[in-house]
Amino acid sequence: MALPSLNGMRAFEAAARLGSIKDAAEELHLTPSAVSRHIRALERNLGQELFERGFRQVTVTQRGSYYARSLSEAFDAIWRATDDVSLYDGPRRSKLQRVRLLCEPTFLNLWLADRLPSFRREHPSVDLEISTSGKRTNFDLAIVDEFVYKAGPALTLMIPLLLTPVCAPSLLDGPVPLNSPADLLNHHLIHECETTRWKQWLEQEGIQDGMPHSGAVLHDCTLIMREAMNGAGIALADTIMAQDLLRQGRLVAPLEARHTYPAGYYLQQRRSVGNKPGTGLFQDWLLSEVADHKRAMAIV
Template sequence: MHRLPPLNALRAFEAVARQGTLTRAAEELHVTPTAVSRHIRNLEESLNVRLFDREGGQLLLTSHGKTYARTLARAFEMMGEATDLLSQASARTQITLRAFTTLLVRWMIPRLPDFQLKHPEVDLRLTTAFDAVDFERDKVDLGVRYGQGQWPGLHATRLFSDELVAVGNTAMRDRFADRPLAEALEASTLLVHTLHLDDWPDWFEAAGLEEVVAQNRQPFDDMSLIYQSALDGIGVGMMQRRYLTRDLAEGRLHLLAPAVLRRERGFYLVCRRETASNPAVQSFIKWIEDRRDD
């Protein structure tokens, strides 16, 4: 480690170099001019370098003094910035949310700039998951579960209920436009979520198409894969309408049928009941309640 002179002496020297006089430097440091002068003499003796020329009661930086002052000014600036960052970080409360990847990407993340703007004191960390949160296993403050909103020991806030629609890309839309809906569905590959095997049967019932039997089914265990497969024309996706607002508006995906499957089940923000009293968690829950229907 490098040998460093006393910090007070360095501060005194840097202040005099910047302010130009002992008096102004003393006022900045809240000490006497005599104390500042003593610090500078001790610093010069410690370094064995003359930092100031003393002419007619004035202090003029030597060439060594000018170089040293510039370097110290940058060093004190960096220390100040580091201190500010540390203070800001310590003033923020970190909470962690674990949620399904597609829900985060397609629904929550586009809304988060508003939360950051309204609650800069909260540092929200996100982790992705394929399965429902388990607070005995997962070291997180908040999670997302799918169901009817009733889990023992958990505080649940509804995000949105099921509104499932059949979607495809532009080429798929054109194929559906050329034939009756039932026939088009029978000739298509249905993209099936293996954790929600009742989605397609329930949607067929809601659409009055119980007799339809599709020729092909492609299983996936992640909704994000179904989304990408629908975009690429691999098949017909069954997806939450809440995930598709931008895609439908911009024409990347299209509704292939007017039927919408609405159920009481849906996605809920959950936490342990005792965690719900955490002020940062309360802020996030309140923000969700205000923004969930946007």
């Protein structure tokens, strides 16, 4: 049989890989309706549906999953071959050393920023362009925080979120005891965006219907950490937020208990980066730093 339209294959592969018609449209610079039309045309050409369509969501069928993996491998081979050929052009080589990174602000400000000098020393020929907002498909790499149930196949989990209370060392010597989870109810708690996280964490410690009468609600994680360091209260921090501040002694973890939160920090690589110089170097360095972090924080 004749090959289907390349547009249809590209639209289907992107939608299956990203788990979203909308995200596929962004990557391909098309409208969602155009992507849907291309996929419908491909399905008519193949004589079968590749997606099971439900209310506001699509799920790849078993045969569709096989087809999507095969197309992904084929497109990857095309990208690699194209990049390998293009790298023989000397003037372009230096231009391709720039890596565009989209990074979640908390991850950047409280963890990654202080490690970047190490990357620059190891790879002085690689320039980084870092943003904290924008469309993921416009960047070579994206570091994002996402709920587990929302993480599509294009995202690779780097670090699961583990939450633990942290505070200024001075609170340990204060007049209010801080020896057990129940003691938290007598302290000023600092909340991130809403009070649900603290409530769930306390319930995991067997404290039901126990919430303090007061607590600041802040919408910036860097501010939360600064408030905790300044003795304003006890914050519930994930390991990325707290690792360096705990090591420096600017914060302490008064309790040993840590509980998982159904989210994590994920890495996404834009398909078209292929063998782009610098991207692989940064990704390998980042994953090595993350592995060190997980060992230091005893994260399995």
